[in-house]
Amino acid sequence: MNLLQRRALTGTSLLVIALLFIASVMLVGVLFRGVRLDLTANQLYTVSDGTRAVVNQLDEPVQLYFYFSEQAAADIPHLRTYAQRVRELLEEIAAGSGGKVRLEVIDPEPFSEAEDRATAAGLQGVPLGNGQGSLFFGLAGTNSTDGAMAIPFFQPDKEAFLEYDVAKLINGLSGKEKPVIGMLSTLEIGPGFDPAARRVTDGAVVYGELKNLFEVKQVEKTVTSIDEEIELLMLVHPKGLSTDTLYAIDQFVMRGGRLIVFVDPHAEMEQAGQGVDPTQAMFESKSSNLDTLFKAWGIKFDPEQVVLDAELGLPIQSRPDRGPSPHLAILGLGVEQLNQNDVVSAQLEAVNMSTAGHFVVLDGATANWEALAQSSANSTTVATDRVRFLPDPDQLFNEFVPSKERYVLAGRLSGQLNTAFPDRSGDGHLSETREPANVILFADTDLLTDRLWVQVQQFFSQKVMNAFANNGDFIINAADNMVGSADLISVRTRPSSARPFDTVEALKRAADDRFRSKERELQAQLSETERKLSELQDNRSDQSSTLLTEEQRQALERFQDEKLRIRKELRQVQHQLNDDIQKLGTQLKFLNILGVPLVLTVIALVFALLRLRQRKEVQP
Template identity: 40%
Template structure:
């Protein structure tokens, strides 16, 4: 009886200790965080902390999530918890500058009216068709407002970046003035080939969200005086007056980024034939920049697979530059994984003394150069591969250049605006040997999400451009935030099973296709073997061969279904084992372990008592 009473008292005391420790934890350690995830997805990057440290006035964040209406929607609710946890990190790290409000916009409530006034996206995905909100509205002390209409789980890798960008835009920073000079339809326009209206390039739209962007054509008289960063995209047919203004802007310490191309094949008129190259050789020659505007870089190792009439073919002019072709030491390319482009041109190291040369992108060693006119006239990607012979050297595709150079002009040309002419000066230029990489088709896909257009990047082209402009404009706060780790974890074992089964499926599918091709050729020959009446006549041997093939075709199709069925069985079996381990084995082991520990403690207490 005494033992039972002492056990009961011990249990009560343990329960009291537990509640006391919980209270102490909430009071003393409420702000403490320990992120044990692989990619630190619950922690803020240094860039986000810098944005918060630069806040002068409080920013109110309003998280709208339809908690009641989303009952049973496990995936969305888990992601909402992920968003809320990250916002709590912002609040905790802001030292009182971030004020977080959590709102459940129930149907027909004032909160729902407020969400609608902010312009948040209402997704009708509930069981009863109720509007589901998962968005963020923000307001600063000057009543400026910014919103994230809906947190799309597919955009999770950009979650922290989007929140930090929103806060950064409300921190009232000095707006960077970016001037873009180009004749390409970067802001959208009518396609001369289709007659339809093409939308603005997503890479340029992103710049417009962050900066004061002004777009000028090649007919501009000069570079605007208040320009902080100057972008040149596919410069050609520039007047001497405009080139002089660019020259003087760069020599007077202006920040310049130039996208040149031996063949801009994203131009709708490029299919008409002939190379469509950039031309800035007058400035390049004076500044010691070597750019071969007549040669396109082909790369066997970095070529992208494209779909053509003959099937999937590797295009050696369409390059996918992976992490090994990107400089990981530079703030612009650090952390980026893939940049896609087409018909790159190559730069050579500057000839002038005292110039700093830093390559950012380069090809693999399995590369060669090809005349841009021949490349432009070659329509078949397979022909590029058939004639490919590697030069066994890497080519620089993008680079930084800094140092003292001489002006490209001995005097101001006629019509030029001259305030103070410099014969030489220090330049700071980023050079990129491709313009196609800025177009949507090489890095972003579009989808419709409840009436809202969602842009999903599959490469880092947009990040590369924005990182460069931020760096040249003097702000690196947002660069380190992009493309953080994802919250959802891939099931590596299941993926391995899928890859293995799909490989077997493709092998048998290719076997079937070869059989079909051979039969079609045989049937084509039989078409000429007609009787006098014009009817197709097959002898016994030919009929037997055809019957054998049809039987073989049925067997292979059955084998394909078996492969798919076996794949599903393997995944189901693996899932069943994991469920059994998580639900049954793990708790049983834990109970056995606790029982063993209790038994050892009782045995030890008994020895002490009898001793």
Template identity: 40%
Template sequence: MQKLITSLTLFLLVVLFLGLVVINNELLGDYRIDLTEDKVYSLSEGSQRVLNELDEPIVLNFYFSDAASKGMTSLRNYANRVQSLLEEYESRSNGKITLNIIDPEPFSEAEDRASQFGLTAATLGSVGESIFFGLAGTNAVDNQFTINFFDPQKERFLEYDISKLIYQLSEPEQVQVTLLTNLELMGGQNPMNGQLTPAMTFYSQLSQLYQVTTIGNDARQLPEETDVLVIIHPQNLSESLLYSIDQFAMRQGRILLFADSHYESDAMAMMGALQANQSQFPLLDAWGINVNLDKVILDGRLGLDIRTPEGSVTRHPGIIGLTAEQLNREDVITANLELVNGASFAPLALSPQSQLTLTPLASSSADSVAVDAADYALSQDPQSLQRMLDDTNKEKFTLVARISGPAESAFAAAPPSESAEDLNQAHVSRTTQLNLIVVGDADLLADRFWVQQTSFFGETIFTPFANNGDMVVNASENLAGSDALISIRGRGISARPFEKVQALQAKAEARFREQEERLQSQLQQTEEQLAQLQNVQTETGALTLTSEQQAALDSFISQRNEIRRELREVRYQLQSDIDKLGNYLKLITIAVSPLLLVSLLWLLARLLRRKASKKIREAIAA
């Protein structure tokens, strides 16, 4: 009887297990719990908003060379991560997204289709296999957008890239960018030398990506179709234009502002000037943003070397090179930039009463001071600027920032200069989400700070040596997306380090380096001895070694063999410690966890059986 009960219990446990598996796969597939530290397998609120705004069905074709990538463990793990996230998009889209997972085998129709989409096959592996690892999306009107290759180095922005592609498919119309400036962006005749100058490189890049409209400081209002407004070194803007910009911002329009304490790249403005060539944009104070255009940041650590009129080279603390250490690696705009050059930066901050949120994108080093812009404009000698660096007042300043949140309009009502015909919409007095990126410098847009020009068979070739243009394009691209897309930041990465293993490796490698340095030192000494021996043989014509020389050589060979044996022992101990740790983890994963689960199920079954027996006895007694 006892055997029958035990067998029945085991049978019921198996049935329960299979039933739970079926229920999980069929009914609970859309419900997941992401227990990772950075929630890398779930969607952020911004991505969910992008999915909620989908009006038409979208097809996502995920191409990964599964068969050709055998043995590429790291790449295949990342591919599983990408596929899992894409499946999450599909399950959360309410049927608006269809995901196709395709293995483009060589010489197949799938490979031809991947190439037609413009996906790039990377040559990887020991024998140079062509690996496709990209995403191609289409919408109902056959618009196509792609991610050519999922770079594991950009895993932190994987969700942003996928959400951006989905947003582009849902909003396929070209983005309208309005440039507000009086600078000669499109080139023309240089008034200093009479020569024709090409368009600024950043302007050419934007024109290739977006529909760009340029207006001057004398315009009365913004074009109605503006999606992104780029303001560069504004001065003397009319009240009607300021009101138009203010209302654009209050209606959650996106603005990229380049404001400068001293725009020194304008040759005409600098001729005979006795004061700083400052930008003027009074709306910032009303919105709760403090761009101190009366100050210029001098950085004793990041100042770039320039050539003086005398021909010498000296460091200029006002011309700054922002490296990866000063750029925000968590924001999509600056995450992959390495160098941004600029001059006479203005410090950025929020007003004390502001409700906005300021996220620094670029900052100076801690070896920086803020000096009067007027004094800076009059100081032509870098040596005098270096003397302005006061050791007692140095601090870190924000130079580029993303600013968002609630803000009040700078106008209580439409200005009297606006006629009824010009007001197409009612006055908006407040926004809950200001979308603004402020750069405290406009000089960084000038080619001389980031592009080198060379002549090649009569054509001018532009070669960037800094990432200024990339930052402008990244900022414009980010602002061109929806509010939901702008809100998405870099997420964590799925790969978690084995800290214990890394500690073991570091310890062994330290010992290895010590041994290696010993060996290298002895090798150098022996080579010197052998070189001396060669010289002696050359001078005397001797063909044999003396007993002392032979003894020295035998001693070195013996020491070298001993050190090599010690090196092998160090490597063996390293691998032995790692193997022990691996075996311990395997024991926990393979043996202990299932035993714990079985024990819990056995206790549950025993408890249920006791309750059943008790009820049976009570029923018999009754």
């Protein structure tokens, strides 16, 4: 075979290999179409089972329009990164929907028809100024029956809710009617009439918010059956309920109804009825409980105990001649006390409660119990009577000894539940839940009152509400979550796609702790020196002279020298922090630029040596 033939054979071989490669790629694309492998740490691109179930239950296709202003966000890198995250999630949902979810990505340029359509769909544009138009970053959805919903703007700080919000929008476009909530309350939280002022009252703000989002129907406390149309039953301060009413609530839960309960050891908003002696009303209990149902479900609530918390107590001014001081029974819960893994309580920053009780799981309980809100470890309980007849809140500090226990103030009960009335029978009686139950319990009713979370003012005959806590969000989240399908309820918060530099942050925190310690040391020395200087001045025989004595001058010089030394140490701490971060960066660069290639090279050399050894062993 001459040189020309060998070249032709080589060229033909390369062509055949190329054709085989292209054919194999096309074959793999056909055979494995839709197959994806998510290798991210938190499975960010894996759609949850709940979202898949919501999509699979769609009877007709849903059209989604994702609006993002690419050019307007050119100089906002963190927003572009999050937009890519949103788009990839939407594309993943659409790709796995089998055509039930259709996605269209739109860049609404300024003063275009696309921008007008985005505004008409309910999206919120952020004005950029300087005549650049608005930035849009939201989602609009429609169905075949002219139904429309929208997410006005995707907020990066709510990334944990991203999949839940999208699944909720898709579920809302499935054609279901407005959810019906049944409200059984022995407290006046809805609109009413004030006989003293002779005027109609609007009720609590949270009640009005529920009315805006759901169809709320009042349920009498003497009811013996719950209407089938009610999807969620809310019990607020359930006291004095008959056995037949408790049985109706029990069977409502057994047949799959959702339930939210607000009980309280001391409901401060409870008012005495007409004709009741005010003195007598002071000594009547203002507690509520569902002991019969709670016991059957494996939960205990003690109406004779109130939770006190020295870490969470809000400052209250109880007397005009004294400044604000912490009230151990009025609690201000923060992020650390709220479950960040449940969509109901995640992303909330502040929830206020007053004279709240707590829940305990009984031995042998079979249902799942998940805390939504807890006290800090610096807490304990006290008898309810001590709070009811407390003239001075500062007295709660007397004999206060923390139990080191975190008390559950609100929680979610889910799973299989048994009836609290096993002796009853008859047509339609159920001894256990048909499907996994979902119940949310709050150990406080006062969190519903306006005074603990919102200020309402009149501005030109219009109500202006300024929320200073997230009580309303807590309740609305719970109701919104509970009226959703079981699949939607299962869609919980997801981890953020942002991957912080934990090691760098740890270095910064360690250096910051050292820095703060030095600052405190400097401040302490400054205070001590000022005290000594003051003593020296007081002990001088000549008080009228403004000149420093020799002793004062030497003391001041010593302090100045010490101050310079400590400032030098502070700079050294900061330099050390920068050095540590630079060393870490150098190590990472080495691993990325040289480390990985070196490892691959070593593996290749080992493989080549093994192949060479095998060839030598084969040769005679």
